[in-house]
Amino acid sequence: MASKILLSKQHVSIILSRLCHQLMERHGDFSNTVLVGLQPRGTLLMVRLLDLLKEEGIDSIASGKLDTTFFRDDFRRSEKPLHAKATEMNVLLEGKEVVLIDDVLFTGRSIRSALSAIDSYGRPKSIELLVLVDRRFSRHLPIQPDYLGAQVDALQGDKVKVVWSEAQAESIVYLEKHNE
Amino acid sequence: MKKLSVSHLLGIKYLQPEDLHLIFETATHFKEVINRPIKKVPSLRDITIANLFFENSTRTKLSFELAEKRLSADVINFSASQSSVSKGETLVDTVNNILAMKVDMIVMRHPNPGAAHFLSKQVNSCIINAGDGTHEHPSQALLDAYSLQEKLGDLKGRRIAIVGDILHSRVALSNIYALKMLGAEVKLCAPKSLFPKHIESLGVTVSSDLMNVLNWCDAVNMLRVQKERMELSYFPSTREYSQNFGLNGVRLKQLRKEIVVLHPGPINRGVEITSEVADSEQAIILDQVENGVAIRMAIIYLLGSQLNRVIT
Numbered sequence: 001m002a003s004k005i006l007l008s009k010q011h012v013s014i015i016l017s018r019l020c021h022q023l024m025e026r027h028g029d030f031s032n033t034v035l036v037g038l039q040p041r042g043t044l045l046m047v048r049l050l051d052l053l054k055e056e057g058i059d060s061i062a063s064g065k066l067d068t069t070f071f072r073d074d075f076r077r078s079e080k081p082l083h084a085k086a087t088e089m090n091v092l093l094e095g096k097e098v099v100l101i102d103d104v105l106f107t108g109r110s111i112r113s114a115l116s117a118i119d120s121y122g123r124p125k126s127i128e129l130l131v132l133v134d135r136r137f138s139r140h141l142p143i144q145p146d147y148l149g150a151q152v153d154a155l156q157g158d159k160v161k162v163v164w165s166e167a168q169a170e171s172i173v174y175l176e177k178h179n180e
Numbered sequence: 181m182k183k184l185s186v187s188h189l190l191g192i193k194y195l196q197p198e199d200l201h202l203i204f205e206t207a208t209h210f211k212e213v214i215n216r217p218i219k220k221v222p223s224l225r226d227i228t229i230a231n232l233f234f235e236n237s238t239r240t241k242l243s244f245e246l247a248e249k250r251l252s253a254d255v256i257n258f259s260a261s262q263s264s265v266s267k268g269e270t271l272v273d274t275v276n277n278i279l280a281m282k283v284d285m286i287v288m289r290h291p292n293p294g295a296a297h298f299l300s301k302q303v304n305s306c307i308i309n310a311g312d313g314t315h316e317h318p319s320q321a322l323l324d325a326y327s328l329q330e331k332l333g334d335l336k337g338r339r340i341a342i343v344g345d346i347l348h349s350r351v352a353l354s355n356i357y358a359l360k361m362l363g364a365e366v367k368l369c370a371p372k373s374l375f376p377k378h379i380e381s382l383g384v385t386v387s388s389d390l391m392n393v394l395n396w397c398d399a400v401n402m403l404r405v406q407k408e409r410m411e412l413s414y415f416p417s418t419r420e421y422s423q424n425f426g427l428n429g430v431r432l433k434q435l436r437k438e439i440v441v442l443h444p445g446p447i448n449r450g451v452e453i454t455s456e457v458a459d460s461e462q463a464i465i466l467d468q469v470e471n472g473v474a475i476r477m478a479i480i481y482l483l484g485s486q487l488n489r490v491i492t
Contacts, residue, residue, distance in 0.1 A: 075484075081486070087212050120213075
């Protein structure tokens with residue numbers, strides 16, 4: 001299995017900083033904004049962004065971790081049962097400006113399930129989507145990101161993975177391309 | 181990825197410890213779901229479930245129905261008193277007629293022990309046993325063990341007492357299987373007339389000295405005296421039973437430690453448990469009811485995900 005780094009640590013670090021500033025540009029003091037990280041891997045990106053925003057002097061941003069397993073459209077369609085991760089949403093979304101956060105946007109089906117799952121917490125004023133990586137030409141649904149880290153072209157069957165290093169505090173994300 | 185080792189839930193006896201852990205883990209996620217402002221998920225929207233209750237039930241029937249609806253399944257209900265069973269139809273015929281209406285899963289309570297087991301061999305559907313006579317009541321045992329685990333942590337080596345009408349109790353038998361599977365020590369306490377023969381062969385100890393048992397245990401599950409299943413008198417009077425085997429505030433205060441009190445319901449206040457105890461901080465009776473919905477959602481979700489896959 002060959003793997004290739006698509007985005008270096010430095011590159012990812014620059015992207016994160018840009019995403020952070022784009023959020024600030026659009027959301028100001030974040031008083032009516034809620035960041036929602038998708039379990040399992042979108043939450044890691046969200047935590048990183050929250051840290052960066054804190055460095056910019058914006059803390060106490062409302063946020064939550066959302067698992068969408070029970071809203072997925074492939075129940076009884078895969079060999080393996082679908083297993084959930086924890087949901088931590090101690091915030092109501094009624095009238096809020098929500099930013100959904102995930103690491104890789106591929107078919108768009110997780111985002112569709114997240115849009116359904118979010119309804120359980122009220123009717124948000126708006127929902128935007130932030131992703132670190134967009135796999136181009138692979139969408140099954142009409143879903144596009146509002147905030148985008150980088151676009152990647154990968155062949156069908158390839159896996160694009162974001163590897164987070166928890167230990168180091170900065171420039172800790174890189175991408176691998178696996179050829180199966 | 182983990183899946184259940186069974187395709188029906190007939191009794192705890194047929195499960196593996198990993199099944200219990202998987203059900204508990206899944207139930208924890210559903211407990212979060214049922215505490216959301218909107219408590220419903222669409223997972224089972226293409227599944228139809230029939231609740232067949234050949235015996236009276238309030239809590240279990242409501243709990244199953246709510247669990248099914250929270251998972252977006254379509255639900256049909258059936259009670260024996262208003263059905264063709266009273267016109268002489270057999271169980272297999274009744275169920276096959278219901279299945280002909282394209283039902284995917286059956287939740288059944290029946291007064292005869294082994295009814296769910298029998299049905300699972302006769303019909304082609306997923307069967308969940310919601311209590312079969314004096315045999316098993318697996319969903320109750322799972323929610324009892326789950327509630328205990330929530331309160332006490334890992335049950336390995338914990339001491340759990342079951343007090344009351346062991347002879348007629350399906351809750352007792354399922355609880356014994358589940359608690360032993362999770363590594364707990366189990367002691368039963370009842371008048372000698374209410375112990376089944378050879379019950380010790382399940383790896384439990386027995387006693388008829390309530391105070392002794394209460395001092396021994398970390399938690400006690402108080403069972404109701406099932407008058408409706410008794411053809412003879414098993415003890416001289418309710419008053420005498422209550423004096424010897426009833427849990428009251430005085431008894432709890434005399435203990436060396438604080439113990440957790442469970443009751444599967446329905447409660448006969450003043451018989452097996454006084455109001456003082458049932459409404460106290462130590463009783464987790466209403467937690468059991470809340471957890472019941474989450475546990476039943478987990479059971480239905482996990483069994484549902486193993487149903488014939490949708491062809492794509």
